[in-house]
Amino acid sequence: xxxxxxxxxxxxxxxxxxxxxxxxxxxxxxxxxxxxxxxxxxxxxxxxxxxxxxxxxxxxxxxxxxxxxxxxxxxxxxxxxxxxxxxxxxxxxxxxxxxxxxxxxxxxxxxxxxxxxxxxxxxxxxxxxxxxxxxxxxxxx
Numbered sequence: 625x626x627x628x629x630x631x632x633x634x635x636x637x638x639x640x641x642x643x644x645x646x647x648x649x650x651x652x653x654x655x656x657x658x659x660x661x662x663x664x665x666x667x668x669x670x671x672x673x674x675x676x677x678x679x680x681x682x683x684x685x686x687x688x689x690x691x692x693x694x695x696x697x698x699x700x701x702x703x704x705x706x707x708x709x710x711x712x713x714x715x716x717x718x719x720x721x722x723x724x725x726x727x728x729x730x731x732x733x734x735x736x737x738x739x740x741x742x743x744x745x746x747x748x749x750x751x752x753x754x755x756x757x758x759x760x761x762x763x764x765x
Contacts, residue, residue, distance in 0.1 A: 653747070654747060654749065657746045657748065658749040660715045660717055661717050661744050661745065661746050661750065661751050662749075662751060662763075663715065664712035664751075665742075665744055665753050665763045666763070667695070667712070668690060668742055668744075669753055669761045671688060671690070671695045671697065671707075671709060672688060672759075674697060674707060675688035675697045675726065676728050676759055678697055678707070679728035679729060679730055679731075679732055680730065682699065682706075682730075684699055684700070684730060685699070685727060685729060685730065686700065686728045687700050687725050687726070687727050688725065688727075688728070689723070689724075689725045690711070690719075690723060690724050690725070690742065691711055691719075691723045692712060692718070692719040692723070693710075693713045694710065694711045695708070695709040695711055696708050700727065712744055716746055717744050717746045718745050718746065719743070720743040720745060721740070721742045721743050724742075726740065733757070733758065733759065734755075734757050734758075734759065738755070738756075739755065739756055740754075740755045742755075751763055751764065751765060752764045752765075
């Protein structure tokens with residue numbers, strides 16, 4: 625009885641494994657892009673909720689600045705922030721919308737031009753975070 629593999633058997637196994645990986649890897653990359661874009665959209669939505677809650681709890685006007693590289697919550701008129709998080713660019717996600725600052729009143733409603741859409745993309749995956757003046761946030765594909 626012999627043990628082990630012959631050279632043609634090993635080559636055949638490597639060819640089959642290579643073909644399988646060649647088919648699966650592009651799909652895995654698209655899945656990774658979709659997960660990163662969804663996570664960045666959720667991060668913006670949670671920063672919006674956090675800023676709204678901070679305005680109510682602090683009973684002061686709070687600003688949420690949304691940039692590609694950072695998300696910052698600060699009291700209006702101050703330079704120091706209450707909270708700072710990484711923006712979508714940290715995950716390799718492009719923010720196609722211009723940088724915006726949303727201003728929350730002490731009752732939790734935004735004021736000024738607060739309706740906004742933030743378009744996020746990476747590879748073929750895209751999401752849009754739509755923010756209404758009344759505080760509703762939704763994520764669309």
